[in-house]
Amino acid sequence: MEPDQLYRKESFIMRLLQSIIIFIVTLVALYDVVAASYLFSGSLSAMESSHKHSQVPKGWLSTKRFIPSDHTITLTFALRLRNMNLLEDMLNEEISNPDSSNYRNYLTRDQINEMTMPDEEESHRLRYWIANELNGEIIKESAGFIVTEVSIGDARRALDTHFESFKHKDTGKEVIRTLGPYHMPAELVDVVQFVGGTTRFPNAKLSSHSKPNHQFFNHVEQLKSGKIGASSNSPVISRMYAGDQSLAFLILPVCQDGSTSTNSQSICSGSFTGVTVASTNTAAIQTTFTASNGLVCASCNAFPNSLAQGSCDRSNTALNLTASTVYCLSPEISSPLLQNYVPLNLTFTTGYTGGQSSTPFSLTTYLGQFLTPQFIQQLYDMPALEGSYPPNAPVSPNTVAVAEFLEQYYAPADLEQFFNMVGLDPRIADRVNVIGPNNITNPGGEASLDIQWLLGLAPGYNTTFWSLAGLVDGQEPFLEWITDVLNSPQVVYTHSVSYGDDEGSLSLDFMLRINDEFIKAGSVGITIVFSSGDVGCNSNSEPLGNSFPAFPASSPYVLAVGATQLSTKTTPVCSVKAVGILSIPCNTVGEISSSIATGSRITSGGGFSNVFGRPSYQDNFTVDYINTHLQSLPAGFYNTSGRSYPDVSALGHNFLVILAGEIIPVDGTSAAAPTMASVIAIINDRLIQKGQSTLGFVNPTLYKLSASNPEIFQDIVMGDNSCSEVLCNQYGFPAVPGYDASTGMGRPIFSALDRAIRHDDN
Numbered sequence: 006m007e008p009d010q011l012y013r014k015e016s017f018i019m020r021l022l023q024s025i026i027i028f029i030v031t032l033v034a035l036y037d038v039v040a041a042s043y044l045f046s047g048s049l050s051a052m053e054s055s056h057k058h059s060q061v062p063k064g065w066l067s068t069k070r071f072i073p074s075d076h077t078i079t080l081t082f083a084l085r086l087r088n089m090n091l092l093e094d095m096l097n098e099e100i101s102n103p104d105s106s107n108y109r110n111y112l113t114r115d116q117i118n119e120m121t122m123p124d125e126e127e128s129h130r131l132r133y134w135i136a137n138e139l140n141g142e143i144i145k146e147s148a149g150f151i152v153t154e155v156s157i158g159d160a161r162r163a164l165d166t167h168f169e170s171f172k173h174k175d176t177g178k179e180v181i182r183t184l185g186p187y188h189m190p191a192e193l194v195d196v197v198q199f200v201g202g203t204t205r206f207p208n209a210k211l212s213s214h215s216k217p218n219h220q221f222f223n224h225v226e227q228l229k230s231g232k233i234g235a236s237s238n239s240p241v242i243s244r245m246y247a248g249d250q251s252l253a254f255l256i257l258p259v260c261q262d263g264s265t266s267t268n269s270q271s272i273c274s275g276s277f278t279g280v281t282v283a284s285t286n287t288a289a290i291q292t293t294f295t296a297s298n299g300l301v302c303a304s305c306n307a308f309p310n311s312l313a314q315g316s317c318d319r320s321n322t323a324l325n326l327t328a329s330t331v332y333c334l335s336p337e338i339s340s341p342l343l344q345n346y347v348p349l350n351l352t353f354t355t356g357y358t359g360g361q362s363s364t365p366f367s368l369t370t371y372l373g374q375f376l377t378p379q380f381i382q383q384l385y386d387m388p389a390l391e392g393s394y395p396p397n398a399p400v401s402p403n404t405v406a407v408a409e410f411l412e413q414y415y416a417p418a419d420l421e422q423f424f425n426m427v428g429l430d431p432r433i434a435d436r437v438n439v440i441g442p443n444n445i446t447n448p449g450g451e452a453s454l455d456i457q458w459l460l461g462l463a464p465g466y467n468t469t470f471w472s473l474a475g476l477v478d479g480q481e482p483f484l485e486w487i488t489d490v491l492n493s494p495q496v497v498y499t500h501s502v503s504y505g506d507d508e509g510s511l512s513l514d515f516m517l518r519i520n521d522e523f524i525k526a527g528s529v530g531i532t533i534v535f536s537s538g539d540v541g542c543n544s545n546s547e548p549l550g551n552s553f554p555a556f557p558a559s560s561p562y563v564l565a566v567g568a569t570q571l572s573t574k575t576t577p578v579c580s581v582k583a584v585g586i587l588s589i590p591c592n593t594v595g596e597i598s599s600s601i602a603t604g605s606r607i608t609s610g611g612g613f614s615n616v617f618g619r620p621s622y623q624d625n626f627t628v629d630y631i632n633t634h635l636q637s638l639p640a641g642f643y644n645t646s647g648r649s650y651p652d653v654s655a656l657g658h659n660f661l662v663i664l665a666g667e668i669i670p671v672d673g674t675s676a677a678a679p680t681m682a683s684v685i686a687i688i689n690d691r692l693i694q695k696g697q698s699t700l701g702f703v704n705p706t707l708y709k710l711s712a713s714n715p716e717i718f719q720d721i722v723m724g725d726n727s728c729s730e731v732l733c734n735q736y737g738f739p740a741v742p743g744y745d746a747s748t749g750m751g752r753p754i755f756s757a758l759d760r761a762i763r764h765d766d767n
Contacts, residue, residue, distance in 0.1 A: 049165055049188035053199050056512030057185030061171065062206050063546040068170040068179065074158030078168065078181055080141070081201030081484055082131060082151045083514075084123040089521050092120060096528050096562075097621070101702040103709050109698040111530040114491065118148045121525070127196045134193060139163045147492045150484075157181070164188055164200070171206070175322065178411065182206055199514045201481040207411055208506045208545065221320060238263050239364040240280065240355045241324075243332060244316040247349075247604065248670075249374045251339035255313050256280055257320060257332055258302070258355050259363060267329040269303050278356040280333060285350045285367075289342035293356065299336030304329040312667055345372045346573045346594060346604075371604025373571055375659050375670055377427050378461035381680060384656075387755040388687065390464050391429065400436075403690040404497040405682065406469035407459055410482040410504055413452035415470060416445045419663040423457040426663065433464045440489070441472035451503060454662045454671050455679050459501055462683035466690065469497055487522045496529060498689050498699045501682035503536040503675030505555040507544050508616055516556055516616055523562035527702025532689075534682040535560075536674035537567045537651040538610025541600070541726035542643075542737050542746075549734045552612045552643045558650050559614035564685075564703060565650035567726075567748050568599040568609040568657025568677040575723055596656065598724025598740040598747045599672070601733070605658045606672035608728040611738055611746040613647035620648055622705040625712065626744035634741045642736055652704060654721060654748040655680040684753050688762055700762070710761045711750045717758040718751035 061067055099107040131151065135141045140163075141155035157168050166187035172179045185204040189197055221243055241257035258280065259265060260273035268274075279295035294300040303309060305317035306328040317332045343349070348369050355363040374380070382389050409415075421431040437456065452470075460468055471489070473482030483504060490500065508516065526533055537558045538545075544553035558565040574580060575595035582588055599605040619627060627649045635643075657677040659670045689699045700706065710717055726747045727737025738746035 048191040051186040053512040070170045083198045086121045239366040243320040289340040302333040406497045407455040408471045409452040413449040415452045416448040423663045459679040463686040501679040530701040536678040539607035540729040541608035542612045543729040561620040567651035567654035568674040569596040570599040570658035572597040613643045617648040622708040651749040720751040721748035
């Protein structure tokens with residue numbers, strides 16, 4: 006190489022090195038400038054300050070377990086959204102307004118994100134704090150949420166709060182939470198709306214399928230209060246199995262001295278002779294049961310019937326009895342004299358040697374038909390879809406989903422058995438797409454009910470089983486679900502969700518933000534169906550008194566569904582007497598509001614929100630209900646200007662479900678929700694086939710159509726929701742002609758509703 010060429014090459018390399026050095030110095034300087042702009046003063050502000058627990062929430066216990074400071078938890082930072090008032094106005098005034106030229110003209114998720122996403126500079130500031138102050142690792146980002154993993158030591162320090170371990174006394178589930186308050190830097194208070202995984206405890210509600218009946222819990226309450234003496238020897242009925250003109254019972258035999266027994270071969274030291282059951286308002290039953298005629302007695306932990314074992318387990322927990330305590334299960338009791346849907350008054354006594362007997366125990370139960378999809382399809386005038394497709398046949402583009410939380414799983418074998426039982430093609434089970442964990446060896450009653458009945462009534466559509474187990478410390482499965490729904494690659498048009506909490510147990514910021522997510526869902530054409538709750542107008546955890554609304558059912562942007570039950574007492578005339586003496590028989594079977602007072606295992610939820618105001622689509626409905634029917638309720642019992650719920654109702658009593666290979670009857674608004682979701686799904690499919698948009702946020706449409714086409718709903722006019730799952734309140738919201746906060750506008754008449762919606766589109 007010539008000297009001149011060598012010189013030019015060396016000069017070029019030197020200039021390049023100088024440029025690189027200058028670039029690096031500039032980057033460092035810029036980083037220092039950025040870091041300086043993100044300096045935090047050290048001043049902290051309390052977050053969700055109104056949402057701190059003065060004591061451990063009911064049902065939960067502190068484990069006092071030592072948690073190492075390097076133990077990892079998950080925290081979800083909800084960033085404040087922009088322009089949500091504009092999007093809400095657009096949804097109400099245009100997208101969901103049947104009178105608008107933009108009716109069901111949905112936005113894309115990109116359009117919504119562009120409109121509502123937080124300011125990028127503010128998001129950067131939060132990311133910087135997470136990385137450099139919290140020492141957290143960002144594991145997931147979605148529209149307006151940042152999910153991080155962080156050591157509990159760093160979380161305690163940075164959020165200035167105390168995390169500890171808690172365990173639910175009934176379910177055994179453990180979570181790491183803080184009782185609050187928790188804090189954020191003052192500079193981030195306008196950036197972060199709340200932090201998930203801090204103060205909210207999951208709703209660890211027990212499934213009703215194996216819980217003892219409410220009469221059992223009444224008995225326990227009377228024992229605790231001293232109304233029944235501790236030495237009382239009246240038998241304890243752990244579970245009544247009320248079927249179609251037949252019944253059976255699970256009983257805890259009590260010895261003469263008030264004690265219980267742990268020796269099934271010599272109950273009460275051999276003095277137990279059997280159980281006598283008699284009906285006091287009919288001659289149908291008068292029987293003494295012993296081992297010789299079918300009474301099966303065994304220690305609870307060795308009980309041959311797995312469902313009975315679940316009930317006695319929970320009875321033992323409530324009564325502080327050992328696992329070896331003896332229970333007895335009767336055979337089926339049937340008689341042509343037994344009638345469905347009318348009160349059956351029963352008295353139980355335990356027999357002892359020498360002809361002695363216990364103090365009697367009395368209760369009232371109701372027999373009734375078990376429900377199958379075909380029964381509801383016929384009653385609600387729904388199409389009897391079969392859902393079977395030949396191989397390679399096109400599948401409808403319609404999509405539906407159920408959401409399950411806190412280790413609620415389903416077994417595909419149970420789903421196939423359910424389809425075989427009700428006469429559907431078991432290959433329909435192949436249509437299920439599972440998102441998240443699903444332990445098929447541990448199916449849950451809630452999940453099995455949801456997936457079996459949504460597919461049983463609307464088979465053949467691609468169905469998503471959305472599972473959020475919430476097993477990682479700090480996770481909030483409900484929060485994770487709604488963010489996943491809005492960021493899924495494919496829009497799922499109809500979601501059925503059986504989940505809820507008291508409004509009073511949640512922070513205002515949390516509910517407002519979740520409500521914003523529902524607004525976004527409606528704006529892209531998604532219908533979210535929520536069960537209205539199973540404790541009537543009461544709380545999941547607070548004593549009876551004022552009404553306690555439930556969220557998310559109280560959100561104006563979900564379709565809240567209450568539960569009904571079959572009855573012959575469907576009009577007020579059935580409860581009066583001619584000339585003050587003569588009963589007026591009512592033999593026609595219809596529907597009433599579901600309640601433990603009339604034989605259901607749950608009471609359908611309903612009431613008025615304390616957080617969300619009355620939406621305009623309800624104005625003419627709830628104002629009339631309040632002025633005409635609620636004037637006798639005490640002041641302060643409910644919020645007269647709140648959003649009322651449910652919107653509609655559907656049957657929720659005696660649904661047959663397959664659980665771990667066993668056939669069980671299940672009650673709940675969690676049965677009504679997938680029933681109503683199937684109605685929406687089928688109408689959506691018919692709209693899609695015509696090239697039209699799905700129903701999306703459907704509430705304004707349903708209320709408008711109900712006013713002009715009252716035949717689309719069967720009005721429910723009997724019953725109320727004053728009771729919970731155990732006790733009854735003095736007040737509640739009655740079912741009346743027209744809209745009410747017990748059954749909404751009524752239950753759907755599919756053919757009329759379908760015609761009204763699709764005619765309205767033409």
